[in-house]
Every structure is written in structure tokens, then in C-alpha cells.
Amino acid sequence: MRAGPSQEEIRRHNLSALLRHVHLGGPTSRAELTSRMGLNRSTIMALTSDLTAAGLVREELPRETRRAGRPSLVVRPESARVYVLAFDIGVDRMVAARVGLGGVILDRREAVRRRGPFDLEEVVGTLVGFARQMLRKTRPDTVCVGAGAAFPGGVCREDGVIRFAPNMGATDVPLGRELSRRLGLGFPVEVGNDANLAALAEQARGFGVGCQDLIFLQGDVGIGGGVITGGRLLGGHEGYGGEVGHMVVNPGGRVCSCGAKGCLEAEVGERALLELAGRYGSQGGRDAVRAIVEAAGLGDRAAQKALSRVGDWLGLGVANLVNIFNPEMVVFGGTLRELYLGAAAQVRSRITTEALAASRETLRLRTSALGEDTTLMGAAELAFSRILADPLAVLARATS
Amino acid sequence: MRAGPSQEEIRRHNLSALLRHVHLGGPTSRAELTSRMGLNRSTIMALTSDLTAAGLVREELPRETRRAGRPSLVVRPESARVYVLAFDIGVDRMVAARVGLGGVILDRREAVRRRGPFDLEEVVGTLVGFARQMLRKTRPDTVCVGAGAAFPGGVCREDGVIRFAPNMGATDVPLGRELSRRLGLGFPVEVGNDANLAALAEQARGFGVGCQDLIFLQGDVGIGGGVITGGRLLGGHEGYGGEVGHMVVNPGGRVCSCGAKGCLEAEVGERALLELAGRYGSQGGRDAVRAIVEAAGLGDRAAQKALSRVGDWLGLGVANLVNIFNPEMVVFGGTLRELYLGAAAQVRSRITTEALAASRETLRLRTSALGEDTTLMGAAELAFSRILADPLAVLARATS
Incomplete structure (x- = not known):
């Protein structure tokens, strides 16, 4: 802060904040924006006018109102434009x-x-x-x-x-x-x-709204991680931070695509699951993972054992992340959604055994609210x- | 930002920034403060006068100067007061x-x-x-x-x-x-x-000055971790973040004081080292760790094997942290200073095998610059x- 920001900088900041509000929160009344942004009514009106003139938002009468008196206009993003x-x-x-x-x-x-x-x-x-x-x-x-x-x-x-x-x-x-x-x-x-990006999306529009410490685990063929700590995405020195799939959980274990052995991804990824279920060689992908979870639910013993084993490693990996990050929430996305739903007991049991009580007692586990499009x-x-x-x-x- | 900050807020911010400069950077000339803080000379003079009047800093003529003309006064913190x-x-x-x-x-x-x-x-x-x-x-x-x-x-x-x-x-x-x-x-x-706190000290006054992504590993009886990511200390949801000593690196391994098995701390901590060196039961502590590292240097085979084994687990733990955080620097403090110096080859070898190339290629490993007082x-x-x-x-x- 060299000197106070200029009027122009303040206006830009406020326009940005207002647009972000309606982009993330959806249609919002002027009255609510006034109270949420801590600005006075005339400032909100001026900002809304500028954004409306630019065609970024639109003001409408609310669909229904229960209050007497003049209803506050609702500001909505120009989503179609x-x-x-x-x-x-x-x-x-x-x-x-x-x-x-x-x-x-x-x-x-x-x-x-x-x-x-x-x-x-x-x-x-x-x-x-x-x-x-x-x-x-x-x-x-x-x-x-x-x-x-x-x-x-x-x-x-x-x-x-x-x-x-x-x-x-x-x-x-x-x-x-x-x-x-x-x-x-x-x-x-x-x-x-x-x-x-999935971590940011979940924080913006999913279960993570308002959450400052969130870990998103994305299952595809491998396991990706997105970590938000103190409200900000963990990038690391050059942007490669969050590669939690390459945390070794089982030294000397399965060979990973990265060259190491026993990475979380090698023990929990698609190939491990298919092999353990005796289905490796058939077509992989999300449908194959779903099929194993479904088969386990229907009593297929090989599928149950595979799911239990993979769930155990997943639980160990999450326990490690809980000790390292003390997150408020861990979200499972991609194929890990199905996998977590099918093996929640193993995952939770491992977390209870392996994670520090103080770090896990307020932890919430969720599957991605935005599904396949996270x-x-x-x-x-x-x-x-x-x-x-x-x-x-x-x-x-x-x-x- | 509801409105622009007041003159009083700007002054407080600038006083804070100037005092932080001399607190962390030591005696600094007015000219240098002017250029580093991006403020004009008269503002620096006014701020310095306020801090001097309060007895927080002192202005002196520099000990020596090579320039012609009037030398710029040096501002130093009132350390004795x-x-x-x-x-x-x-x-x-x-x-x-x-x-x-x-x-x-x-x-x-x-x-x-x-x-x-x-x-x-x-x-x-x-x-x-x-x-x-x-x-x-x-x-x-x-x-x-x-x-x-x-x-x-x-x-x-x-x-x-x-x-x-x-x-x-x-x-x-x-x-x-x-x-x-x-x-x-x-x-x-x-x-x-x-x-x-050691991570913050290392960043303030040690090898980590200017470093935004730093991991400090502190060895005492156990292993503590302090993680700075994106310039800020990782606290997590309730402040327990950074407990990297309780990351499980060897499932089913040594029992840890936390109740889990195979934590980094259990495999690398004081007890593991003493047991592996055949010295458990004698007095522990920093001197005991130092004695093993010294004995290994003098050819003691049991000490060498113990150090090599512990160094291997330490390397695996650091490799995991490199994948998770993509840090610029990892600093070893407390008993891990000696341990790292005695087992650097094992540690580095594990990092090369286990950490992603992109995440490790600019990594620097250091022992704490502030020693026992970090x-x-x-x-x-x-x-x-x-x-x-x-x-x-x-x-x-x-x-x-």
C-alpha cells in the first residue's frame, strides 16, 4: 500500500465484488447486496447501473415478495449473454x-x-x-x-x-x-x-461453499488432488503442488505410472481395483469402476474384497492428508465418488485409526456436489x- | 474494502512496514527504505521521526560511506530497549x-x-x-x-x-x-x-528469506513439521495442520506415540534410531543422536546401518512432502540437522526415486541456519x- 487506492481502483474493486456475488450466489436483491457488501444503497445502485449498462447483469422485480412496500430489485447475472x-x-x-x-x-x-x-x-x-x-x-x-x-x-x-x-x-x-x-x-x-480446478469449483458452488480448508480427491485412471488451505489453492513453488496421488502409502507396493512404488494412485487407482476384482484386461474407465461397486453391492465376493482393499488404502491416504492439512472437508470426485460410497466403512475406519483425534474430529467427508462436471x-x-x-x-x- | 483506508490507517500500515523492515533486515539507510518501500523521502522521514520519538528505532550516521555528498542516515532497531x-x-x-x-x-x-x-x-x-x-x-x-x-x-x-x-x-x-x-x-x-514457529523463524532470518514455499522438519524425540505455502503458514481448519510426523510411511511398522503404526516419527524419531543402533535404554536426547552420527562417521557399523535405515525413511517422507507441496526448500532442524548431515545420501536417493521430477528439480535441502535456537x-x-x-x-x- 503505497498510498490510498484511487477512486477508480475502489470502483473497480467494488464492481468486481458485486459481480462475483451474483456470479456465485445467483440472483440477489439490492437490499441483500447492500448488507452483504457493507456498502450503502446509493453505491450499490451506482455499481449495479454500471454493470447493467455493460450488459453483465440485469435488474428485475422479484418473482414474489411477502413484504409490504416497494420490493427491492433483484440483480441477476446475464447468463445467456x-x-x-x-x-x-x-x-x-x-x-x-x-x-x-x-x-x-x-x-x-x-x-x-x-x-x-x-x-x-x-x-x-x-x-x-x-x-x-x-x-x-x-x-x-x-x-x-x-x-x-x-x-x-x-x-x-x-x-x-x-x-x-x-x-x-x-x-x-x-x-x-x-x-x-x-x-x-x-x-x-x-x-x-x-x-x-475441481477443488475451486467445489468451493465456489458445491459442498465447499464457505470452507477455507478443503481437499478434493479426483479419481480418473489415477488420483489427483486439489488442496485449498487458508482459503487459497495450494500451488507450491512452480505450480505442481497437490499431487497427493503420488504420496507413497505402501513402500514396495504396486508400481505406479510415475515410476515409484506404492503411491496412493497405484494402490487406489483404476488398475489396482480392476486387478483385485479379477477384471483387469476388460475395458477400464468410469463404467468399469461403477460396475465393480455395483457388483460388490449385489454380493460379488471378488468385487467386495477388491473394494475393501482399495478402500483401506484410500482411508490411509486420507488419514495422512488429515494429519498434514487438518482440513475441514475432504471431497471425493470422479471415480472416487463411487469408490468412496462403496467403501466408506473402510475409509472411515482407517481415518479413525490413523489420524490424530484433534485433526479428524470436525472433519466432514463428502462426494462432489457437482458430479461428473466438477x-x-x-x-x-x-x-x-x-x-x-x-x-x-x-x-x-x-x-x- | 468498504471505502478507501483513512490517513490514519495508511500511516499505521506504513509505520508497521518500516519497523518490520529494520526488525528483519537490520540497520537500513533512509535511501534504501525509500526505494524498497516505494514511498517518497519526506514520508520516510516522517515515519522514521515517529518511530524514533517513540523509542522504537534510532537514526545514526553510517559507519562508513564511499559516496560523495551527504550520507543517508541509517535507521536501526532499538534492540537494547x-x-x-x-x-x-x-x-x-x-x-x-x-x-x-x-x-x-x-x-x-x-x-x-x-x-x-x-x-x-x-x-x-x-x-x-x-x-x-x-x-x-x-x-x-x-x-x-x-x-x-x-x-x-x-x-x-x-x-x-x-x-x-x-x-x-x-x-x-x-x-x-x-x-x-x-x-x-x-x-x-x-x-x-x-x-x-521454526518455519517462520527460518523464513524471517534463516535460509528461507524470500522463500514462499518452505517446509521445516524439526526433530526432537518426535518429528514436527512447519509448512509455509504461498508465503503463509499452513494452519488448517483448527490450527493442527503440518503434523507431517504422523504421516504413515510404513503401514504396520513401528508403533508411534500417537497410537498409529509406521508414522514418519516412529520410523525416524529418536527411539527408532537408538534401537537400530543397539543403544536404546541409554540416555536419549540430542547428544545421543549426535553420538550415533559421530560413531557412524568413525566407522561404527551398527550406527551406520541405523543411520542409513532412518535416512531412508526420512527420504521417503520428504519425497512425499515434495509431491504434496512442491516446496522450494526443505529445512532440517533439531536432531534432524545431524541426522540429515549423516544420511544425506540416503535422503537424496529416496527423493530422486520417489518424488516427481518436476517437483524436485529446483528443490533445495538445508539444515537450519539458526541452529539450536530456531x-x-x-x-x-x-x-x-x-x-x-x-x-x-x-x-x-x-x-x-
Whole structure:
């Protein structure tokens, strides 16, 4: 703080805060914004007018009101007009979506991805094709204000390059640069680790709202982690923090795709589960994991044993994270949703045995509230971060 | 930000920033403060005058100067006048010190602590006795502006109570409240986890200066962890974060004081080392650990094997932390200093095998720059935080 912020900086900050409120909280009355933001009514009115004039929000009479007197106008995000492009790249699927301000999925495309060495051209070609299809269908008065992509690998903070992604067969892939170049939107496509973005999405719109210390565990073929501590995403020195799937829980155990042995991912990931259930070699993927959980529920002994064993390692991994982070909440997403639901007893038992009482006694365990689209919504939130930081300037650039 | 900060708030912020500069950076010329703080010369002069008038800093002509023209005055902290009380409670020792602004140890007392159930009266009695001895020796114009204590256990953020400390035989001990009551200084004695405070001290005055992502591993009987991520100490939901000593690295391994099996602390702590070296039953403590490292250096095969085995588990633990946090630096303190120096090859080898290349390639490993007093200096920094946040108000209360 060199000197006090200028009037212009204060206005920008307040516009950002108000837009973030309605983006995350949905339609909100002026009266509520006044009390939540701690600003007076005339300031809220001025800010709302600016955002309305820009076409970022709209003011409406509330649908119903029980109070007497003049009802407070409701401010809602212009979800149909202002949107971002969100991409989600998984081991078995590629998703592209147009997501409106407020987090509404307006349009969505999905393709199957074949496993094998990472083919940048195939992935970028598919996603850019989807994006073009969706962009062609938009009305002329709509505006794209950002783009983001979720990827199951380590993303370098400095240059956005995918540094490692053993389950994707990818090393040093300039994904963001290629997507940006091919899309030519006039702004870059931001790339983030899928579990990190899922953690942010869960905190923004899921069970983690208001939660400052949250761990998101994302199961795909491997196990990704997104850690929010003290309200902020753990990035680490170069952006590779949160790789909890490569925490060794069973020294000398199963060989992991990273080269080490006994990583959480090796003991809990798709391959371990399929092998233990005697189903390795059949097609993998989310359906295969679901099938084992279902079979276990129907009494299949091999499936039950596999689930119990994997649940045990998952519980040990979570116990370690509870001791290390003292989180308020751990959220299971992707294939870990089914796996946790099928093996909750093992997971909880391990946490009770292995985690410090003080660190676990207020812990909550949840499955992702946003389901299959958690990572996609995380990519959308990454894309929205630009306009939320400086609404009018970013919108002006996007429409110019 | 409801509105712009007031002139008074800006002044308080700037006074705080300037005092923090000279507290951490030592004597600094006005010219350098001007450029580092991005304020103009007259503002720096006014701030310095205020702090000088309050007796927090002093301005002097520099000892030597090579430039022509009028030399810039040097601002130095009033270390001899303004001080805090710092307490460090370990398994085997209790330390009390008077630490002057700028981090100078002005006076210091140390006592041996016998192992066994935690005796609050003994610990508080000893430390308060030391404090009174030191306070009696101060000149009348000196002023005590804070007090802090480091403790090897989990400290509840809410009420400062030691919730768990298996190696100290302590559960639910209101240490801060008792120290505060007996000292009667007019302000509370703040209590923090020893490894957390050591991490802050290392970042403030050790190898971690300028480092935003640092892990401090403190060896005493057990293993404590202090994690700084994104520049901030990891506390977790209730303040128990960073208990990396209770990360299970060897499921089914040695029984830990926490009740679990195969915790990092159980495999790397004092007892494991002594047992593996065939020396368990003799007196433990830092000297015993040092003796094994020395014996290994002199060719003692049992000591070498013990060190190698423990170093291997330590390396695995650090590799896990590297994957989880992507730290810039890991610092070994307490008995882990000797242990790391004696087993660096094993530790490094495990990190190379087990940690992701991207996360380890810029990693630096260090032994604590502040030596045996790292945790004590951390307690001092905790004690200084009040006056650094609001210099004039806190000083006025302390001298009234």
C-alpha cells in the first residue's frame, strides 16, 4: 500500500465484488447486496447501473415478495449473454462447454478419447471443433469473455505447459498455447490441473461453499488432488503442488505410472481395483469402476474384497492428508465418488485409526456436489476469473 | 474494502512496514527504505521521526560511506530497549530468553527437563522464574512488548490450549493461560507449535528469506513439521495442520506415540534410531543422536546401518512432502540437522526415486541456519507480531 487506492481502483474493486456475488450466489436483491457488501444503497445502485449498462447483469422485480412496500430489485447475472468456453480433458473423454455467467451450462459437447500416447493434434482438433460448433450457434449479442481447460497432469505455473501426465502419456505439452492459437479468441486459454480446478469449483458452488480448508480427491485412471488451505489453492513453488496421488502409502507396493512404488494412485487407482476384482484386461474407465461397486453391492465376493482393499488404502491416504492439512472437508470426485460410497466403512475406519483425534474430529467427508462436471465447472471458473477481476475493462476488450 | 483506508490507517500500515523492515533486515539507510518501500523521502522521514520519538528505532550516521555528498542516515532497531520474552519448551529442555527488536538475544536461561508426564506447574514455574530473573536485570527505560512460547504439540488456534503432545505426555494443557496469569505482563503469552514457529523463524532470518514455499522438519524425540505455502503458514481448519510426523510411511511398522503404526516419527524419531543402533535404554536426547552420527562417521557399523535405515525413511517422507507441496526448500532442524548431515545420501536417493521430477528439480535441502535456537527465535517472532502490526499503539500500552 503505497498510498490510498484511487477512486477508480475502489470502483473497480467494488464492481468486481458485486459481480462475483451474483456470479456465485445467483440472483440477489439490492437490499441483500447492500448488507452483504457493507456498502450503502446509493453505491450499490451506482455499481449495479454500471454493470447493467455493460450488459453483465440485469435488474428485475422479484418473482414474489411477502413484504409490504416497494420490493427491492433483484440483480441477476446475464447468463445467456456473457459466457466462457470450458474444456475438460480426461483419460477417456474430452468435453467442451459454453458456460454462462452464474455457472449455467448453455451448451455442451463430449467425445470419447482413446487411451494411448497423447495426441495433441487430436485433442486440440476435437475441442476446437466443438468450440466452433457452439460459437456458430450463439446469438450476435452474446460475448465470450474467457476460456479455460482442465487437464489431469502437472501444469507449470510459469508457462502453462503440461509438464507431466503419466496417465495421459503426456510430457511437456504446450496445450494452452495450441488451444489459444487455434481458437484465436484474442485472449489465452488458461490451463489448470483438473483436481485443483475441481477443488475451486467445489468451493465456489458445491459442498465447499464457505470452507477455507478443503481437499478434493479426483479419481480418473489415477488420483489427483486439489488442496485449498487458508482459503487459497495450494500451488507450491512452480505450480505442481497437490499431487497427493503420488504420496507413497505402501513402500514396495504396486508400481505406479510415475515410476515409484506404492503411491496412493497405484494402490487406489483404476488398475489396482480392476486387478483385485479379477477384471483387469476388460475395458477400464468410469463404467468399469461403477460396475465393480455395483457388483460388490449385489454380493460379488471378488468385487467386495477388491473394494475393501482399495478402500483401506484410500482411508490411509486420507488419514495422512488429515494429519498434514487438518482440513475441514475432504471431497471425493470422479471415480472416487463411487469408490468412496462403496467403501466408506473402510475409509472411515482407517481415518479413525490413523489420524490424530484433534485433526479428524470436525472433519466432514463428502462426494462432489457437482458430479461428473466438477472439473469442467472448475475450468469455467478459471475462465471467468479474468472478467470477475476487472469486469468493465475485460468486457470492453472482449466486445471491441 | 468498504471505502478507501483513512490517513490514519495508511500511516499505521506504513509505520508497521518500516519497523518490520529494520526488525528483519537490520540497520537500513533512509535511501534504501525509500526505494524498497516505494514511498517518497519526506514520508520516510516522517515515519522514521515517529518511530524514533517513540523509542522504537534510532537514526545514526553510517559507519562508513564511499559516496560523495551527504550520507543517508541509517535507521536501526532499538534492540537494547524494546524486547520480548521468548520461551522454548522441548522434551529435554526449557529455554527462556529476552530477545530485542531486530532479533538479538539479550539474555538467556536454560534448564533440563526430565522426561515423564507433563508437569504444568514445573514448566511454568521454571520459565516464569527465568523471566523474573531476566526482567530484574533490565534497565528502567526498557520495555517488554510481547511474549511467545514454542511447544512440540498441537495448539488449538481458537483458545491456545495444547490439545495433544504425545512425546510430552501432555493433553489439553492451558499453557498460554497459565504462563500469562503467572507472568502478569498485561498481555497474553502466545503459544505456537514449535515446528510452525521454526518455519517462520527460518523464513524471517534463516535460509528461507524470500522463500514462499518452505517446509521445516524439526526433530526432537518426535518429528514436527512447519509448512509455509504461498508465503503463509499452513494452519488448517483448527490450527493442527503440518503434523507431517504422523504421516504413515510404513503401514504396520513401528508403533508411534500417537497410537498409529509406521508414522514418519516412529520410523525416524529418536527411539527408532537408538534401537537400530543397539543403544536404546541409554540416555536419549540430542547428544545421543549426535553420538550415533559421530560413531557412524568413525566407522561404527551398527550406527551406520541405523543411520542409513532412518535416512531412508526420512527420504521417503520428504519425497512425499515434495509431491504434496512442491516446496522450494526443505529445512532440517533439531536432531534432524545431524541426522540429515549423516544420511544425506540416503535422503537424496529416496527423493530422486520417489518424488516427481518436476517437483524436485529446483528443490533445495538445508539444515537450519539458526541452529539450536530456531524454535526459540520463532517464539520471539510470534511475540513481536503484535508490535510489528501496530507499533505506536502497542508500545503506548506497554509503557503506560
